[in-house]
Amino acid sequence: MNLLAVDDESINLMIIDESLSDKGFNIVKARDGEEALAILNRNEFLFFAIILDRLMPKMDGIELLRKIKHSEKWRDIPVIFQTAMSGVTDMTDGLDAGAFYYLTKPYSRALLVTIVQTAVEHYIKLLKAKEDLHKGMGALRHLVNGEFRIKSIKESHELAPILANACPDPERVLTGIMEILNNAIEHGNLGISYQEKTDLHNNDKLMEEIFHRLNLPEYKEKFVQVLFTKSHDKIEIIIKDQGKGFDWRKYLSLQAMTKNAFKTHGRGIFMARKLSFDDLTYEDEGSKAIITIMLTGNSSELLTDFQES
Structure with missing residues (x-):
């Protein structure tokens, strides 16, 4: 199963890859929102979840999240928002943009795996229900x-x-x-x-x-x-x-x-x-x-x- 990980910090991408690759996930990496958007537009991968950093150059996480949720092709893909900003206003911004799952930095690898597995299970159930729809x-x-x-x-x-x-x-x-x-x-x-x-x-x-x-x-x-x-x-x-x-x-x-x-x-x-x-x-x-x-x-x-x- 393909996951898209978007983060401008190489160490964070490495942690995501090492934590999830042995759980059966293929991690496709992007270093900012513009690169992530280009990957999504190429339609090379079927993504089961997107792990998205909030603060990035060129296009930040909130802007990319809004574009994902306004796209008919991508809007149902669960987005796991990584952020060190856990105030009520910051959370509300993420909710309004369409985030559903959150990871607050720093986080444990075990929590990352659990959140990703939960998001993917939710998405698979939704895909099946949409087939019936x-x-x-x-x-x-x-x-x-x-x-x-x-x-x-x-x-x-x-x-x-x-x-x-x-x-x-x-x-x-x-x-x-x-x-x-x-x-x-x-x-x-x-x-x-x-x-x-x-x-x-x-x-x-x-x-x-x-x-x-x-x-x-x-x-x-x-x-x-x-x-x-x-x-x-x-x-x-x-x-x-x-x-x-x-x-x-x-x-x-x-x-x-x-x-x-x-x-x-x-x-x-x-x-x-x-x-x-x-x-x-x-x-x-x-x-x-x-x-x-x-x-x-x-x-x-x-x-x-x-x-x-």
């Missing part, structure tokens, strides 16, 4: 009301493209819907805590634990209920799990995002609300997620025509 499900834009019930991560990945295709901008909402569905299963129904997920991630045991719990008597009959409703001006998706809930406010604040930005998880619902939805809130002590997607004038007219026909 384009498999003849265009008629789902006419869906007005629907109820679904799922139990496993596999089923959440099957349902997410269906729900996304019922929305006016499927690619925009797909990642966010996957995140909320996965949270409902992992943290809600299966009761995997934040700290447990951290430990499982670090030991590469998360999926093994998910499959184990899905077969335990206390979890195997639990399901996540998903309600889809389209009105004249918005789409509302309610995702209700059978867990005990969680303090969702901690994970939707900018303060929480900056706290969790340098970790492998803990910022998914923040990014989902910021990038995928017009609003995301929770009820029932966190066991019920309410997603809001506003409709354009054209989408509203389509719905009206459909309801009248």
Whole structure:
């Protein structure tokens, strides 16, 4: 798997290469944003992640990040932002530009490997979901009301493209819907805590634990209920799990995002609300997620025509 590493410091590129090459990654190196952009434009490599330094000559990391995220070809590639600037303003600049993963300098090689593996796994799941997104499900834009019930991560990945295709901008909402569905299963129904997920991630045991719990008597009959409703001006998706809930406010604040930005998880619902939805809130002590997607004038007219026909 190819990774693009962009840094003007040779020692940093050497550390990235030595840390990741023996994990099965091929590291393509660039010394500034302009060189990285030229490599991307040549289309020689399929990149599974980009490791990007913030402060560089010619074109800095923020400018390159914005160009990547505004490109239809590259915008879904996860970008791991390297920075020694970890203030709230600096973090907000990175978030606004499209960064999702962070590494603060100096960092350990173990953390680098964990963050990269997490980013690549996320991207592979997204690529699979996007394949399903384009498999003849265009008629789902006419869906007005629907109820679904799922139990496993596999089923959440099957349902997410269906729900996304019922929305006016499927690619925009797909990642966010996957995140909320996965949270409902992992943290809600299966009761995997934040700290447990951290430990499982670090030991590469998360999926093994998910499959184990899905077969335990206390979890195997639990399901996540998903309600889809389209009105004249918005789409509302309610995702209700059978867990005990969680303090969702901690994970939707900018303060929480900056706290969790340098970790492998803990910022998914923040990014989902910021990038995928017009609003995301929770009820029932966190066991019920309410997603809001506003409709354009054209989408509203389509719905009206459909309801009248």
